[in-house]
Amino acid sequence: MSTVSSDVCRGPLLRAIQIEARNAEVYNSLAQLFVGYEDSVTAIFSELAAEERRHGMELEKLYRERFGAVPSPGEEPKEVIEAPDLEDPEALVFDSMTVEQALKAGLRAEQMARQFYSRESSRTSDAELRKVYRELGEFENAHVRLLNDRLAEKGRAGASNAR
């Protein structure tokens, strides 16, 4: 890997690490928000926070293997890339938040990230950078699959309860 190319690849990986760390904090805030309202929602958001932290650690490991020590985070990326959020601003007014909605919030964020990396990978002419974007996209794809499985599981549980 040439120095120039390494520098080009270093940025996106660092940014991905930063995003995972930020999202872990966001999920943690969302989990705390539902304490005493919907404990199952709190549990899901806490789980997603832990998952983001785990992803962050995996990415840090990847970074260390390629570039050495992970530097302290710089400025927040301007693009949103991946951001879990409450879809319903009145969810607490109507006490209407469900586990399914929490999972969907996570899924939307992961889809957003997958789409971003896929777009960036098709845009770049640098082969090595493209490889990094693909890896990151694959990473997000794994999260999407995980959340889809959880949603499907939830759907099946709901259907069997309905029966």
Added chain:
Amino acid sequence: MATAERILTEPVPQEIEKKPWRFDVFAHLPWLKGLVRMRSFQFLVILPNLFLFYLFLIAGFFGTPIGNRNIIIVFVWILWWFVLIAVMMPFGSRLWCTMCPLPFFGDWLQRRSVVGVRSGKSPGTLNKFFGLQKRWPKRLSNIWLQNFGFLFLATFSALLVTRPLVSAIVFGVLILLAAGMALVYRLRTFCNYICPISGFLSLYAMTSTVELRSADKEVCLKCTTKSCIRGSDKGWACPWNVYMGKLDRNNYCGLCFECVKSCPNDNISLYLRPFSTSDVALRGYDEVWKACIMLMLAFSYSIVLLGPWGWLKDWANISEKHNWGGFGMFAAGQALLALVIFPALFYLSIRLGKWYARADDVSTKELFLKYAYMLVPMGLLAWIAFSVPLIMVNGSYIVSVASDPLGWGMNLLGTAEFPWKPLWPQWVPFAQVPILLAGLYFGLRGLHKVGSQLFKDPTQLFRSMIPPAVLLLGVTVLFLKLFIG
């Protein structure tokens, strides 16, 4: 799996939806932003009302029992009501909630502070609150109690708006209830689910020319603390429990401006916008019934007070006539009209519209909820039209009562003997008719707007709109008949 698949095929929002014109007030008036960011801001605007409220209670309990000589009746049911419905609602959203004294003691007990903010931890927030901090029951987390509460109070309005003691008791109960609930439940549970005034404020705030929103929703997406709803050391967690990051309607924003103080990104601003154009989504049946109840109460009051039927007036006037049988008939009729007959007519218009438009891909429920928006601007403007004669005919009482608030023969400002003098009563219908027609216009425009979101085919849209539009027109004609005879 079907749900997950649907999610995967949905486009991921890459940009924030384009909003209609809005004017950033805080950007142009930074001093106003500085003012609302002051920790003492809300206390300072509540304080005068708290003194007035105290005076009203004194007047209610110890002042003259003659309604038009007592400040609680004249200032609350003539002045305050008119300013609230005709000025604050359309031009200030829930500005009344900013200065309402009813939850003051509850907030104080819950926060143990009138101005300062305390960081710490309470369920769901990053502030330390006191009291039991219980969760309000999920099945009551809607505005049905407010609907029934307002209908109940409105049924006894003849007592409420003529008897100072009754008004004082009702307000006293509300303030005690607000305080008691703050000790048991979290945040502004009283305001969100119980306060009968808050119920209609939430509905009509949708039309207002003012909104408090996040300036850049992407900033909220990236915000890790969500301080607007969780609080911080700068501001209390949103007492109304709304999340500013995605807020898109005024209904449950009580304009306390705590989020302006707590936002770490300085991303909350006050905006001006055109009347009745932005928030057009009713969320549930409770809100639709609120719209029906409010419109029908304006109609019922107009029939009783402006109609030619003296017997009906006597039935409603339990305060003087004491005809409990007649009053029971009036109360049952009014409740039936507001809760059953009008919603049924509206439902019928929706079914007809759906059938005529061959709208098989849109559910009746969706059409019912969305098209109900037409009742919101119509209801507000019908109430304004109804309230115009209140202030024009009885406004002179304000001048005399200001000098003698308790009716004890005082003359504080030298205006106690100011005679009752209706203000241009002959012009009242000329004010009412355009207001009512504006209600029809904004109702139809709202109907078209929500319809356009549902139907891409103009013919289908037009056909789906016809029956509810005819219903709205019918209501307008009946109001006009009552107003101009």
